[in-house]
Amino acid sequence: MSDDFTARVLSVVRRIPPGRVATYADVAALAGRPRAARAVGTIMRRCARPDIPCHRVVGAGGRLGGYAGNPLLKRALLRSEGITFNGARIAIDRCRFVPGRTRRPRARSSRRA
DNA sequence: ATCCTGACGCGCC
DNA sequence: AGGCGCGCCAGGA
16 A cells, blocks of 8 residues: 555656756645645655655745755755756746657747746 | 655645 | 645655
């Protein structure tokens, strides 16, 4: 059960392409547990696999979230992947990972970025 | 099996 | 806008 959830979470995170990010809540939802954002964090913390780009999992609202060892590294990693930073926040609306979407959303009438 | 902790999220103050 | 508290879930002791 939970073990299955964990595997699904890892699978989802693995599918996040470079230059794109997903919130803990998003990953949880994609894994089938919309309310398990915190659990995703727990899993990420324990995650140490090289094939899992855990740095692409961020907090809600573009918050950086955490990163064992080096939050700075996480920020640098994301930035080098093309993620636009708004101060300490991420322009998540521009790079939010959505299954099926390969292109990043256009600016449209975006309010203050 | 139980209790405590923690890379979260959101409503309130 | 920032800080606090409560709710949710899974992992570890």
